[in-house]
Amino acid sequence: MAASDPPPPAASTPGGAPSSGTPPVPPPLPRGAWLLRGVTAAGLLLSADVHLFLYVQGYQDIEVVGPLFLLNAVAGFVLGLLVLVWRHWLPLLGAIGFSVATLGAFYLSTTVGFFTVEETVGGVQQVTGAVSEWVALVGALLALVVERRRASGRSRKAA
Structure with a gap:
């Protein structure tokens, strides 16, 4: 290769972008996702x-269930x-x-009891918790379907 020859083309990633040692940025998610x-x-x-x-209103004093409520609060916040960010x-x-898991524990506590806690289905916190967990479950399932469908459509176009 002479000094005046152009440099060889950069290696490319499967998406066609030149590889620079960093992983390719995924394409933006659709609005629905x-x-x-x-x-x-x-x-x-x-x-x-x-x-x-x-937890703050008194569940912290219940063995097993109290710490699980705190763990649930932290896990729900982190997830x-x-x-949103990953x-x-x-x-x-x-x-x-x-x-x-949260819905299962709630329904166990309303039917047969969960670690000595027997809960009622009615009540503002109980209904709010159950509805929010159903919303999270259905939203996550639908988001997975939408994102997987989009990814499989992209891979078919590339082939």
């Missing part, structure tokens, strides 16, 4: 708020933020697992 992520985050954050409120499917999967 962002809306669903926002709904999911709202459900998670509201659930976290309900659990923190109940709510992750769903454009990956893992926070959505975490939101699904969180919602299923």
Whole structure:
């Protein structure tokens, strides 16, 4: 190669962008996916708020369940933020697992009891918590479907 020859073309990534040693930036999410992520985050954050409120209002004194309510509040807050800032499917999967586990524990406590706690279905906090967890669950499931469908459409176009 002579000194006047042009440099060889840069290696490219599967998306066609030159590789610079940094991973390629994923394409922007469609509006629908962002809306669903926002709904999911709202459900998670509201659930976290309900659990923190109940923890402070006396649940902290209940063995096993008290610490679980605090853990639930922290996890809901962290997952709510992750769903918004990390454009990956893992926070959505975490939101699904969180919602299923929280709803399961709630329905156990209203039917057979959960670690000696027997809850009622009625009540502002109970209804707010259950609705927020259903919102988070449905929002996360739909967001996963929308984002996966878009990703599979992109991979078909590339082939």
